[in-house]
Amino acid sequence: MLRFLLNRGGQALIAAFGVVTLVFFIQRLSGDPTALLLPETATQADIDAMRVTLGLDRPLIVQYWAFLSDLLRFDLGRSFVQNADVWDIVSSRIPKTLQLAFGALVVALLIGLPMGLIMAITRGKHVSKFIMWIVLACQSMPTFWSGIMMILVFGVWLRWLPSSGTGTFAHLIMPSIALGLLSLATYARITRAAVLDELGKDYVRSARARGVRTGRLVRHHLLRNSMIPIISITALELSQLLAGAVIVETVFAWPGLGLLTVQSIAARDFVVVQTIVLMGAFVTIFANLAADILYSVVDPRVRLAGQS
Amino acid sequence: MTHILKRLLTAVAVVALASPAFARDITVDLAGEPSSLDPHLQWNPDSYYVYRNIFDNLVTRDNDGKIAPQIATSWNQISDTQLELTIREGVTFHDGSPLTPEDVVYSVKRITNPDFGSPQLGQFNQITDAKIVDGSKVMLTTAGPYPALMAQLVKLSIVPKKIVEKLGKDAFNAAPVGSGPYAFNKWSRGVSVTLNRNDAYWGAAGPFENAIFRAVPDAATRVADLLAGTADLVVSIDSDAGIQLKGNAKVKLLSAPTERVGYVGLNLDKPPFNDPDLRKAASLAIDRLGITEGLLQAGEVPMAQMASPAHFGYSPDIPAFEYDPAKAKELTAAKSELASTPATLATAPVFDQRIVQAVQQMLNDVGFNVSISMTDMPTYLNIVRSEPAENSELSFGRWSCACQDADGITYPTLHSKSRWSRVNVPEIDALLEKARVSLDVKTRQNAYTKVHQMVRENHYLLPMYQAAVLYGSSSDLEFMPTANESMFLNRMSISE
Numbered sequence: 009m010l011r012f013l014l015n016r017g018g019q020a021l022i023a024a025f026g027v028v029t030l031v032f033f034i035q036r037l038s039g040d041p042t043a044l045l046l047p048e049t050a051t052q053a054d055i056d057a058m059r060v061t062l063g064l065d066r067p068l069i070v071q072y073w074a075f076l077s078d079l080l081r082f083d084l085g086r087s088f089v090q091n092a093d094v095w096d097i098v099s100s101r102i103p104k105t106l107q108l109a110f111g112a113l114v115v116a117l118l119i120g121l122p123m124g125l126i127m128a129i130t131r132g133k134h135v136s137k138f139i140m141w142i143v144l145a146c147q148s149m150p151t152f153w154s155g156i157m158m159i160l161v162f163g164v165w166l167r168w169l170p171s172s173g174t175g176t177f178a179h180l181i182m183p184s185i186a187l188g189l190l191s192l193a194t195y196a197r198i199t200r201a202a203v204l205d206e207l208g209k210d211y212v213r214s215a216r217a218r219g220v221r222t223g224r225l226v227r228h229h230l231l232r233n234s235m236i237p238i239i240s241i242t243a244l245e246l247s248q249l250l251a252g253a254v255i256v257e258t259v260f261a262w263p264g265l266g267l268l269t270v271q272s273i274a275a276r277d278f279v280v281v282q283t284i285v286l287m288g289a290f291v292t293i294f295a296n297l298a299a300d301i302l303y304s305v306v307d308p309r310v311r312l313a314g315q316s
Numbered sequence: 317m318t319h320i321l322k323r324l325l326t327a328v329a330v331v332a333l334a335s336p337a338f339a340r341d342i343t344v345d346l347a348g349e350p351s352s353l354d355p356h357l358q359w360n361p362d363s364y365y366v367y368r369n370i371f372d373n374l375v376t377r378d379n380d381g382k383i384a385p386q387i388a389t390s391w392n393q394i395s396d397t398q399l400e401l402t403i404r405e406g407v408t409f410h411d412g413s414p415l416t417p418e419d420v421v422y423s424v425k426r427i428t429n430p431d432f433g434s435p436q437l438g439q440f441n442q443i444t445d446a447k448i449v450d451g452s453k454v455m456l457t458t459a460g461p462y463p464a465l466m467a468q469l470v471k472l473s474i475v476p477k478k479i480v481e482k483l484g485k486d487a488f489n490a491a492p493v494g495s496g497p498y499a500f501n502k503w504s505r506g507v508s509v510t511l512n513r514n515d516a517y518w519g520a521a522g523p524f525e526n527a528i529f530r531a532v533p534d535a536a537t538r539v540a541d542l543l544a545g546t547a548d549l550v551v552s553i554d555s556d557a558g559i560q561l562k563g564n565a566k567v568k569l570l571s572a573p574t575e576r577v578g579y580v581g582l583n584l585d586k587p588p589f590n591d592p593d594l595r596k597a598a599s600l601a602i603d604r605l606g607i608t609e610g611l612l613q614a615g616e617v618p619m620a621q622m623a624s625p626a627h628f629g630y631s632p633d634i635p636a637f638e639y640d641p642a643k644a645k646e647l648t649a650a651k652s653e654l655a656s657t658p659a660t661l662a663t664a665p666v667f668d669q670r671i672v673q674a675v676q677q678m679l680n681d682v683g684f685n686v687s688i689s690m691t692d693m694p695t696y697l698n699i700v701r702s703e704p705a706e707n708s709e710l711s712f713g714r715w716s717c718a719c720q721d722a723d724g725i726t727y728p729t730l731h732s733k734s735r736w737s738r739v740n741v742p743e744i745d746a747l748l749e750k751a752r753v754s755l756d757v758k759t760r761q762n763a764y765t766k767v768h769q770m771v772r773e774n775h776y777l778l779p780m781y782q783a784a785v786l787y788g789s790s791s792d793l794e795f796m797p798t799a800n801e802s803m804f805l806n807r808m809s810i811s812e
């Protein structure tokens with residue numbers, strides 16, 4: 009077990025190191041942020057002076073070495089643009105992104121699941137077709153459009169919800185729906201397929217033959233057995249939601265990581281981008297590592313395969 | 317008992333009605349959050365919209381664009397290189413400590429110190445020394461005669477020496493203390509900055525108790541916020557968004573010409589624009605009025621010089637450019653092979669692509685062979701600032717020096733020593749240098765007029781238009797946009 013852990017841990021570290029190195033160099037190959045920080049009237053001397061201030065005049069390999077050694081001391085650096093410690097900037101955005109992803113997941117599950125269920129049970133009927141039409145609409149509406157439309161209807165015309173920003177629960181509703189629509193469609197379709205699959209099975213037929221009512225059948229038998237594929241896609245959807253938040257965050261002025269990433273890339277704020285990518289890489293790598301470990305706990309064959 | 321209650325209620329009602337109805341907050345939607353609130357660091361609109369309400373500057377510009385006293389109550393040019401400023405008395409910072417000449421000297425030295433690394437250094441590095449004279453005055457020394465000094469001092473904010481030294485750069489940026497009409501209250505990273513009115517302000521502090529500057533990156537959302545009544549003032553909107561506002565009685569659209577001048581840069585060392593006839597043809601082909609009135613529609617004005625009426629050094633006598641595509645076609649037909657040399661028009665996403673596409677179309681219609689090269693901003697800056705051999709044949713740009721002086725726009729774009737310039741004409745260089753160091757207003761104006769004439773006759777580059785800026789505001793907000801795109805809360809009011 010220990011050997012397995014060390015093995016996987018080592019692999020994870022190598023992967024993280026690779027990601028960090030790649031991001032460091034690709035960013036610096038893509039251009040110099042100095043010109044963006046200075047007014048248009050800046051002379052070459054001004055630009056050179058700024059490069060010295062930011063440490064960008066040093067050879068790339070020296071910068072890389074400094075970056076790595078700072079990283080080992082958990083010093084992620086300072087934002088060029090915002091003149092602040094990068095961790096302060098990034099960490100303030102994490103809860104916002106999690107809130108939004110969670111909100112979207114709730115929307116997707118609470119609406120998507122029942123939709124899929126109803127579609128499966130009423131298969132071939134008008135209700136099913138009507139819901140399928142809604143699901144397709146959810147799937148095909150681009151987020152920037154559905155977001156703006158919601159703002160127009162609920163924020164400007166009806167004034168039920170705040171048109172943008174963050175702070176209260178009401179602020180979370182529209183962004184969550186906008187972001188959750190796509191996942192909602194996925195859940196609805198997966199649920200429909202899973203329930204249909206179960207509906208054809210013998211235990212359903214025998215239950216019906218015993219006279220079990222549809223409601224009870226669904227609650228006690230169908231839903232439980234259809235849950236397996238739904239749970240397994242939830243993990244995937246969650247990472248999708250975190251990644252897909254960029255547009256929603258922009259439209260709703262939601263101060264999450266996605267918005268920060270886009271703005272930092274545009275401003276060539278290397279340090280911020282590096283930190284976000286680093287964080288993303290660590291989360292992904294360690295989530296996989298955790299899954300692997302769990303897997304080996306559940307299924308001893310994985311662990312044994314590592315030893316043989 | 318009921319009697320007393322009635323009276324009480326009446327009293328309450330009277331007080332409620334009599335209390336000023338305009339006691340309210342203002343919410344401003346900006347495109348992004350400020351990069352910094354330390355006025356000596358980053359310098360971009362989203363930052364200075366906010367921090368210029370927290371800080372007083374040495375001098376300011378009134379709504380007509382004239383330089384007016386702020387912390388300096390008067391100034392006196394002692395010699396070619398020395399300017400004496402009288403510092404206002406009775407000004408206090410938000411912590412209650414008095415603003416002294418010492419703070420002024422400290423502020424000047426802080427921003428001009430190369431080790432401090434201010435992005436604004438280039439605007440102030442002509443100042444070589446600052447010292448206190450006669451106890452209440454400050455003497456600034458410049459490296460040479462520097463006519464644009466006052467225009468630059470409009471942007472110099474005064475910070476409290478003691479607090480900055482005690483807090484250090486980071487803590488001061490996170491919680492700035494100034495002497496302006498609004499005091500810093502809270503900065504929610506990525507969300508908003510909240511300011512409170514400074515009721516101890518030496519001047520008019522304005523009608524709002526609190527001001528909230530929010531970061532709303534999407535223009536459509538900013539407009540929606542305004543329409544929904546959750547924002548009172550929104551910036552960075554285009555004319556399409558403006559049309560949405562026009563039909564609504566609750567909001568209004570404000571527009572002002574700025575000191576930004578849009579232009580098409582030409583590479584004079586490369587075909588086809590190394591040929592004077594073809595440069596002329598390019599100018600004749602571009603329908604400037606069509607672009608400003610048909611396309612942009614925000615109040616832009618066609619220009620035939622690298623300056624605008626908002627600049628010192630603008631010459632009203634320079635005639636507008638002709639638009640004559642037929643004549644342009646004749647010129648290109650005479651040199652059709654040269655004219656059809658492939659030419660690249662460099663641009664970046666920050667510029668209005670409608671203009672770039674229109675220019676491309678207009679040039680190609682008369683026989684040029686122009687393609688657009690759209691790159692991100694740093695790459696674009698690299699291209700347009702490279703040597704002529706690597707530079708693109710054409711570039712679109714919009715210039716602002718934020719100083720409202722022709723020096724800040726003509727020198728960088730026309731002087732042979734500037735990286736931005738692809739012009740290399742000794743006579744222009746000489747005129748620009750003369751105007752740069754002369755303190756005589758007439759000498760300077762004449763030099764700039766001559767430069768404008770030469771540029772217009774030889775088409776060294778193609779000035780296009782004076783850009784305008786649009787704001788959306790709630791209909792009861794009185795806000796007068798200015799050419800330097802300032803947003804002073806204490807100059808706004810609420811109409812009854």
